[in-house]
Amino acid sequence: MNWKVCLAILTCNVVFMSSSYTMLVPFLPMYLTNELGVDAASVNIWSGIVFSSTFFVSAIMAPIWGKMADHRGKRLMAIRASFLLSISYFLGGIVTSPLQLTFMRMFQGFSSGLWPMELAIMTIYAPPKKLGICLGIMQGALTAGGIIGPLFGGVLAEFFGMRMSFFLAAAALFLNFVVLVFFIKEPPTDNAPAVKPVAAEEKGVSLWKIPIIRHMLICSALVQVVILLVQPIMTTYISHLAGQMDNLIFISGLVFSLGGFASAITAPLWGRFGQHHGFFKSMRYALILAGICSIIQSLPTELYTFAASQFAVGLFFSGIFPSINAILAEHTDAKTKGRVFGLLFSAQQVGAMTGPIIGGLIATFLGMKYVFFVAGFILLGISRTIRRKKRQSLEAA
Template sequence: MNTRKVIDVNWKFCLAILTCNVIFMSSSYTMLIPFLPMYLTRELGVDAASVNIWSGVVFSSTFLVSAVMAPIWGRMADRRGKRLMAIRASLLLSISYFLGGIVTSPLQLTFMRMFQGFASGLWPMELAIMTIYAPPKKLGICLGIMQGALTAGGIIGPLFGGILAEVFGMRMSFFLAAAALFLNFIVLVFFIKEPPTDTAGADSAADSEGDKVSLWKIPVIRLMLVSAALVQVVILIVQPILTTYISHLAGDLDNLVFISGLIFSMSGFSSAITAPLWGRFGQHHGFVKALRLSLVLAGIFFFVQALPDTLYTFAASQFAIGLFFSGIYPSINAILAEKTSASIKGRVFGLMFSAQQIGAMGGPILGGVIATFLGMKYVFLAAGALLLFISLAVQRKARQLHEA
């Protein structure tokens, strides 16, 4: 058997394993998060007057802790091993979900979510591992498939979470999520090997600077981190008001909850389908071009989304946004992977995850302020404007991104 075939089998096997892991991870998260307010009221005895406050505290506590811990775990990954950090995250996340199923008060649930933030880091570590194993000519499609898996898990999770909650009670969702993450832990221990650190690209500008100065001071990395944070702001600026806006457009329509959930998930369906295609496009035409194009098209359709006064046209625009939004993160990830070597990928993707968590904290606040003082339509306009702003920043630095 020749060396080329061995390498091909290894990266394909790694992609298959990590893709399954990402689906388990993402579905475990989304199986629970949409139902946290219900869990607080039904299982933990929080009254209606306090549930919104507790929901905000419980929801945001994870982001705060994980934003602090992600760069620390990333640095440890470069020193101790990326596989080891992925194993750590899987095991601790599994424990955190189990604890979530046995808590008896909202304060205990908050501490559990803080522990979950401390444990986080599985997604950036699996990204780092895959970017090292993937052949350079397959990097785009690999990252696109993983992003598609992340989105697919986000669609599957609420569906199973709702069914489990109705049939077995909400605590069962926590225990099933714990089991899924423990399975991830077992798979990582027995089937994934630590990726090599002496890969091609070690002489890249970002890598040679990476050990001498803060990664934040490297222009290419800084631009991608800021872009990742702002894209996360866009996601979280819209999500909190989306169901309310759909209800406003629907009026007295029957099965409103089902229809709202269906329209809410339409961008997820289209994203899961097209993320691998964007990865392939970036592989053939350049990831910088793919990033700029997906940012512009998604930004335009956010503007379009502010226009419809009917439910059907809004649903169509929601589906269209997913078609183009799905190209953003695979392109950012691929640019970071191309411009850095294996020796600093843990830190790079740890910082990117931290940037996303910061964006996730700021998005709902900004969206709430805009919706309250200007109206819900302006939230979509703000989201589109942010994406076009990022595209202009990328365009301005395009030559630097190509030459780095």
């Protein structure tokens, strides 16, 4: 299969997948109160249960689906994920109680794995010299879907109700299922990678015990912690800076999305930079610059300067995950990519569960601006660790 055709198809799939998810998730508290009858005193508790249930189940299942992908086929696992996710969204549109919604979200976590499988497929089809730009484009598509989703979901919820959003998301994921069945072929397992891969089966050890893979998984989890440290308090912090400004909800959403706009634009550029200068270097630069900008975010006392810093964070943050993905792809063969990207997704889910808890504690006891301080220092700490561990990992591999 031609890699350009594969990239075009998977990029569209990723946009559908990401936008379907994000046009629903921000509005789940509203769905609980308006459609499922949860009272104001209980909505925060139910929101936490509904959100975390998916992360918990998907963190358990991701490595299992990844292992099955290496044995049964990555395309088959992508087809499975698309079909089951479409069912989960449909069920979300017909639930009548918060407990049913929780079970639906648990089933959604069980069904997950589409993103890591599409990454695995693309890393096999992509020519070694085009790996960075391919992963950058897919990361940009993921971010673009994250921008489109809330905007589209808000309009749908306003005019048709949130149940229609669930049904539309189900249709989008079913379209992904059809496209994967008829237009994507199972990638070959004998493609020669750009760098000599680490094959766990040859060394007789688990993937976790291979230093370069372990370090990338830990880094990915920590970066996801940083994302979820900041996201839950972002709109509240923006509202605090905006004061009595008119159209506060619209302004908050716009400022929040600035980072996503910047990331969608620059993710392919970071991929190209990593391809030419090395993915370890692009990862370190992105971590350092994103860390500095995160710390700067705690300083503005006016909304406009905070908005500029939010845009700047997006410019540099978009270089982190494509670099991690490319490093893992370069140092694993086609027969282990399913497990590797399954573990990567699992690590990110663990970070997603941990981040909001830490962020909430920091915001409660120290103040919201210190969340940005902590996020920035974590990113800078990761960059320093990466620099020290790079040589050790490559030598051990």
